[in-house]
Amino acid sequence: MVGHAMVHTYELSIPILMTVWLLEFSTTAAVLGVAAAVGYGLFGIGALPGGLLVDRFGSRVLISACLAGMGLSFLLLSLAPGVVGVTLALAVWGIAASVYHPAGLTLISNGIEERGRGFAYHGMAGNVGIAGGPLVTALLLLAFDWRIAVVILAVPALVATLVGLTIRFDPVAAVEATDGGSREHSPTSLAEFVGETRRLFTLGFLLICVIVAFNGLYYRGVLTFLPDLLGDFLMAAVGDVRPGIFDPDSPVAEEFDLAQYLYTGLLTVGIGGQYLSGRLTELIEPDRALILVLTVLTVIALAFVPAAQLGLTGLLVASFALGFALFATQPLTQATIAKYSLPESRGLSFGYTYLAIFGVGALGAAVAGTVLTYASVSLMFVVLAAFSTIGTVLALSLVRVGREP
Known part of the structure; x- marks a missing residue:
C-alpha cells in the first residue's frame, strides 16, 4: 500500500x-x-x-x-x-x-x-x-x-x-x-520467454489484455483533460467565485482554481470505488462484476455533459459518479487478471497487462485531445463511451470463455 x-x-x-x-x-x-x-x-x-x-x-x-x-x-x-x-x-x-x-x-x-x-x-x-x-x-x-x-x-x-x-x-x-x-x-532465455508467453496467452488472457487496454484508453482520455473541462462547466454553472472569496488584488485570488478542488474531490471519491469493488469480488466472480462497472462507465460518459449542463448539482453528481466508477474498475481488472493467469508467471502476466493499460492506454490522451481540438466535448465523451462499450462486449465474451472446460 x-x-x-x-x-x-x-x-x-x-x-x-x-x-x-x-x-x-x-x-x-x-x-x-x-x-x-x-x-x-x-x-x-x-x-x-x-x-x-x-x-x-x-x-x-x-x-x-x-x-x-x-x-x-x-x-x-x-x-x-x-x-x-x-x-x-x-x-x-x-x-x-x-x-x-x-x-x-x-x-x-x-x-x-x-x-x-x-x-x-x-x-x-x-x-x-x-x-x-x-x-x-x-x-x-x-x-x-x-x-x-x-x-x-x-x-x-x-x-x-x-x-x-x-x-x-x-x-x-x-x-x-x-x-x-x-x-x-x-524464463532464462528468449526461447523460454516465447514459450512462457505462448502458455500464458490463452483466449481468456488475451481477452483480458484487450479489455484493460480499452479501459486504459477511457481512463487516460478522461483524466488528462478533465481539470480544464471541469473549469469550463463550473464557470457556466456558478461563474467566477474568486471575487466573492478573495481580495481581487491578492496573489491567492490569481492562483485559486475551484476546478482543481473538484478534480481532487473526484479522485478522492475513487477510494470508495476501489474498496467497494474489491469487496464485490468476494461475492461474485470479478469478470462478471467487470461487465457491470464497464456498463456504468458507458452510461456515465453519455450522461456527463447533459448532467453538467443542468447546473452545479448535476455537475457534482456526474463528477463524483465518474470518480467512483472509474477507479472501481481497478480491483476488478486485477482480480480478473489473476483468475486468467498462471500462478508461477504472475509477474509476466501483470507485465503484459500493465503494458496494455499504460502503453496502449496512453493513446487515450491523444484521441481525446484530437476530438476536443477538432470536434466537441460531447463527442469526446461519446468516444469514451465507445471504449467502455467495447470493453463490456469483450467482458461478456470473457465470461463465456470462462464457462468453457
Whole structure:
C-alpha cells in the first residue's frame, strides 16, 4: 500500500513541479513535455521486463528496489542543473516505478488469500497518492524552494525501502494454500520467454489484455483533460467565485482554481470505488462484476455533459459518479487478471497487462485531445463511451470463455 501510494504521489507531483521548472530554466512547455514523456514512457514500457524480473527475483526485492530507485531519482532531481538533468532524473524515476505494478499485484495475487480485499486496500492507497500527491507537492512549494521540496518527497520512499527489506512475510502463502505450492518461475532465455508467453496467452488472457487496454484508453482520455473541462462547466454553472472569496488584488485570488478542488474531490471519491469493488469480488466472480462497472462507465460518459449542463448539482453528481466508477474498475481488472493467469508467471502476466493499460492506454490522451481540438466535448465523451462499450462486449465474451472446460 505504501509503495502504491508513493508511485502515484511521484507520478502526479511532476505536473506541479513543471510549473516551477518553466520559470526556473526559462524553457517552454514543449521541451518540458518531452522531458516528462521520457519518464512516463519508461513507466509504461518497463512493466513487461519488470514482470520478468518479479518472477525471477521475487516481489520483495523488486518493490524495495522500486522505492529506493524512486527516492534516489528525486534526490538526483534536486541536483538537476537544467532540463537535461531533469530529463535524466525523470528517466530514472520511470525505470524504477515501472516494476511496481507487476511486483505489487503479484505479491497480492500469490501472497494474500483474500485477494479482493487486498486489491481494494491496495487500490485505495493508490488513490491516496493520486489525490494527495499534487496537494502535498503544492503545499511544500509554498514553504520551500523546489529543490528542498523534492528532497523531502524522497524521504518516505527511502524509509519504506528499509522497512520493506526487514519485515517478515511469506510472498507465496496464497499460492501454497490454493494452487498446490506453485512457485514463481522466470524464463532464462528468449526461447523460454516465447514459450512462457505462448502458455500464458490463452483466449481468456488475451481477452483480458484487450479489455484493460480499452479501459486504459477511457481512463487516460478522461483524466488528462478533465481539470480544464471541469473549469469550463463550473464557470457556466456558478461563474467566477474568486471575487466573492478573495481580495481581487491578492496573489491567492490569481492562483485559486475551484476546478482543481473538484478534480481532487473526484479522485478522492475513487477510494470508495476501489474498496467497494474489491469487496464485490468476494461475492461474485470479478469478470462478471467487470461487465457491470464497464456498463456504468458507458452510461456515465453519455450522461456527463447533459448532467453538467443542468447546473452545479448535476455537475457534482456526474463528477463524483465518474470518480467512483472509474477507479472501481481497478480491483476488478486485477482480480480478473489473476483468475486468467498462471500462478508461477504472475509477474509476466501483470507485465503484459500493465503494458496494455499504460502503453496502449496512453493513446487515450491523444484521441481525446484530437476530438476536443477538432470536434466537441460531447463527442469526446461519446468516444469514451465507445471504449467502455467495447470493453463490456469483450467482458461478456470473457465470461463465456470462462464457462468453457
